[in-house]
Amino acid sequence: MTLSYDPPKVAIPGTARLSFEPLKYVNQLSDAQPVRLAGTDCIVKPHVPLAAFTSFRVGGPAQWYVAPKQITELQASFEWAQSHDLSVTLLGAGSNLLISDRGLPGLVMSTRRLRQTQFDPELGQVTVGAGDPLPRLAWSAADRGWKGMEWAVGIPGTVGGAVVMNAGAHGGCVADYLVQARVLLPNGTTKVLTAQDLRYRYRTSALQGSNWLVTQATFQLQPGFDPVALTELTSQHHQHRRTTQPYHLPSCGSVFRNPIGYKAGWLIEQVGLKGYQIGNAQIAERHANFILNCGNAMAGDIFRLIRHAQQQVEQHWSLHLEPEVRILGDFQAVGI
Ligand SMILES: Cc1cc2nc3c(=O)[nH]c(=O)nc-3n(C[C@H](O)[C@H](O)[C@H](O)COP(=O)(O)OP(=O)(O)OC[C@H]3O[C@@H](n4cnc5c(N)ncnc54)[C@H](O)[C@@H]3O)c2cc1C
Numbered sequence: 001m002t003l004s005y006d007p008p009k010v011a012i013p014g015t016a017r018l019s020f021e022p023l024k025y026v027n028q029l030s031d032a033q034p035v036r037l038a039g040t041d042c043i044v045k046p047h048v049p050l051a052a053f054t055s056f057r058v059g060g061p062a063q064w065y066v067a068p069k070q071i072t073e074l075q076a077s078f079e080w081a082q083s084h085d086l087s088v089t090l091l092g093a094g095s096n097l098l099i100s101d102r103g104l105p106g107l108v109m110s111t112r113r114l115r116q117t118q119f120d121p122e123l124g125q126v127t128v129g130a131g132d133p134l135p136r137l138a139w140s141a142a143d144r145g146w147k148g149m150e151w152a153v154g155i156p157g158t159v160g161g162a163v164v165m166n167a168g169a170h171g172g173c174v175a176d177y178l179v180q181a182r183v184l185l186p187n188g189t190t191k192v193l194t195a196q197d198l199r200y201r202y203r204t205s206a207l208q209g210s211n212w213l214v215t216q217a218t219f220q221l222q223p224g225f226d227p228v229a230l231t232e233l234t235s236q237h238h239q240h241r242r243t244t245q246p247y248h249l250p251s252c253g254s255v256f257r258n259p260i261g262y263k264a265g266w267l268i269e270q271v272g273l274k275g276y277q278i279g280n281a282q283i284a285e286r287h288a289n290f291i292l293n294c295g296n297a298m299a300g301d302i303f304r305l306i307r308h309a310q311q312q313v314e315q316h317w318s319l320h321l322e323p324e325v326r327i328l329g330d331f332q333a334v335g336i
Contacts, residue, residue, distance in 0.1 A: 032046035032047065032064075033046065034046065035080070037066075037073065037076040037077060037080055038076065039072070039076065040068075040072060040073045040076050041073075042066060042068050042069075042073040042076060042077065043066070044064050044065070044066045044077070044080060044107065045064065045065050045066070046063070046064055046065075047061045047062070047063070048061055048062045048064075048065035048108070049061050050062050050065075050091075050094070050099050050103065050104065050108065051099075053091060053094045053110065054094035054095075054097050054098075054099055054252075055093070055094055055095040055096075055097075055156060055250055055251065055252055055253075056094075056097070056098060056250050056251065056252050056293055056297075056299070056302065057250040057293050058098070058099065058101070058250075058293060058297060058298060058299040058302060059097075059098075059099030059100065059101065059103065059104075059299055059329070060099070060100060060101050060102050060103030060104075060299075060329070061103040061104075062089075062103060062104050062107070062108035063086070063103070063104065063105050063106055063107070063108075064081075064086065064106065064107045064108065065107070065108045065110065066107060066108075066109055066110070067109075067110040067111075067112060067113050068109070068113065068114070069113035069114060069115075070114075071184065071190075071215065074109070074114075074184050074213060074215065075184070075188045077107065077109055078109075078184075078186045078187075078188060079188065080107070081106065081107040081109075081186075082186065086105075086106040086107045087105060087106035087107070088106060088107050088108075088109055088186065088211050089104050089106060089107070089108045089109070089328060090109055090111065090160075090211060090213055091108050091109065091110045091111065091112075092110075092111055092112070092130070092131070092157055092158035092160050092161030092164075093112065093133065093156060093157045093158045093161060095155075095156045095157040095161065095252060095253065096157065096161065096165055096252050096253065096324065096325055096326055097252065097325065097326050097327075097328060098252065098299055098302055098303065098306075098325050098326070098327045098328065099299060099328050099329050100299050100300075100328065100329025100330050100331055101298050101299045101300055101333075102329055102330050102333070103329065104328060104329050109213070110131075111130045111131045111158060111160045111161075111213065111214070111215075112131040112158060113131055114129040114130045114131035114132075114160070114215060114216070115129040115131050115132050116128070116129040116132075116216070117129070117132060117137070117140065119144065119146070121223060123220075124146070124220060124221055124222060124223045125179060125218050125219065125220055125221070126141060126146070126218070126219050126221060127216055127217070127218040128159045128216060128217055128218075128219070129159065129215070129216050130158060130159055130160030130163075130213070130214045130215050130216055130217070131158050131159070131160065132158060132159045133156070133157075133158060133159075134152045134155050134156075134157050134158065134159055134161075134162050134167065135152065135153050135154070135155065135156065137149055137152065137159060137219075138150060138151075138152040138153040138234055139153065139231075139234060141221055141230075142227065142230035142231045142233070142234040143227055143230075143231060144223070144227060145223060145224060145225045145226060145227040145230060146221040146222065146223045146225070146230075147221060147222040147223075147225045147230060148172075148177050148219065148220070148221035148222055149172075149177070149219065149221065150170070150172070150230060150233045150234045150237055151168065151169045151170040151171065151172030151173075151237060152167070152169070152172070153234045153237050153238045153241075154169060154237060154238055154241035154242075154245075155167050155168075155169060155253075156253075159214075159216075159217050160213075160214040160215075160217070162174050162217075163178065163181050163198070163205070163207070163214045163217050164205055164207045164208060164214060165203055165204075165205070165208070165324075166198075166200045166201070166202070166203050166204055166205050167203070168203070169237070169241070170237050170240075173200075174200070174217075175195055175198075175200035177219040177220055177221065178194075178195045178198070178200075178217060178218070178219060178220075179194070179195070179218040179219060179220050180192050180193060180194050180195075180217070180218050181193050181198065181214050181216070181217045181218075182214070182215045182216045182217070183207070183212045183213060183214050183215065184212070184213045184215050185212055185213075186211055186212075190215070191212075202257065202258075203257055203324050208326075244286070244287065245286065245287050245290065246284045246285075246286045246287055246290050246292060249292040249293060249294060250292065250293040251284070251290050251291060251292050251293065252291070252325045253290065253324075254289045254290065254324055255289055255290065255291050255306060255309075255323060255324065255325050256268075256289055256309075256321040256322060256323055256324055257321075257322050257323075257324045259319050259320070259321065259322075262317075262319065263289070264288075264289045264321055265287055265288040265289035265290075266288070267313045267317055267319065267321070268283060268288040268289060268309050268312075268313060268321075269288040270316070270317075271309075271312040271313055271315075271316050271317075273288060273308075273309055273312060274288050276305070276308070277294070277305075278301045278304045278305045278308065279297055279298055279300075279301030279304075280293065280294045280295050280296050280297035280298075280301060281293060281294070281297040281298075281301035281302045281304075281305050282294050282305075283305060283309065291305055291306070299329075299331075300331065300333070300334040303327070303331050303334050304334060306323060306325075306327075309321065
């Protein structure tokens with residue numbers, strides 16, 4: 001199956017550069033009022049701050065924001081955006097996003113209210129809504145004695161975000177368990193895509209950079225295991241991450257993908273950047289592939305830190321660090 005995409009608007013790897021006049025749209029909004037989408041209970045709100053919806057706790061406002069909870073509301077949201085000629089940005093739990101301090105133009109569509117979990121004991125498959133938290137799926141599968149999702153417990157994203165990012169940890173990843181994902185296209189039609197259609201690679205899928213919205217995903221697990229043992233294993237993974245990674249301050253997890261044969265964190269550590277700080281953003285002491293918001297950091301600080309780490313690693317190792325974090329919005333003002 002061939003997927004069709006919006007042309008990538010990428011200037012630097014991993015950095016989406018949207019073309020809009022910085023701040024202009026925000027000013028245009030000062031009088032904008034919430035809009036109820038025809039035939040639904042769904043409200044589109046103007047000028048909604050996004051920092052609270054990202055794990056970095058940074059980012060300016062969305063021009064418009066909506067959080068639909070069913071397909072008809074999603075379809076109405078896409079239709080509304082198209083009728084107003086607005087771009088659409090999809091948002092899961094925001095745990096892998098760096099959003100510009102200037103915010104995002106167009107409509108930001110959150111999937112966090114798309115929730116539903118169904119275990120099918122005959123097939124050993126679980127179908128989960130895109131907005132369901134991945135850690136909750138890991139705990140509830142273990143609790144039933146269904147083996148497979150223990151690796152996912154420390155990944156603080158939604159199921160939809162995990163499908164798009166091919167999230168993984170402890171030797172497991174979405175690609176190993178996904179049977180199919182249901183997606184909604186901006187024209188209102190739905191498609192069912194298999195793991196093969198999604199062309200999974202390390203932390204990458206064919207859905208990245210598209211605006212095809214994952215509404216639900218089905219995973220193949222193995223029922224019939226001891227729930228106590230699985231819960232214990234899940235707990236161990238959870239504990240391991242809390243002791244080896246800095247979970248005490250806002251971050252996006254690993255900032256960079258590991259280049260082949262190297263760990264990004266190790267490369268950054270070798271160029272002496274552990275603890276290096278710009279504004280209130282810091283390369284973590286505990287794990288150099290994490291950038292922490294130490295309190296009121298700006299997205300611009302984090303962006304500069306990303307560029308600085310890339311430059312230093314490139315200079316010393318002749319290796320390019322590609323951001324895993326999705327960088328959204330206008331960072332031109334940061335001046336790099
Ligand atoms: C402390 C911490 C630890 C982490 N550890 C790991 C780890 O071990 N392994 C790992 O892989 N990741 C890790 N991450 C990163 C992150 O949790 C994952 O990438 C996660 O899968 C992102 O899911 P999300 O719902 O937050 O997606 P978002 O960050 O909201 O979005 C990520 C991308 O997916 C798109 N998207 C989101 N939902 C949908 C949808 N329903 N349909 C279509 N597109 C969508 C967005 O547009 C965006 O391009 C960590 C993050 C943190 C903060």
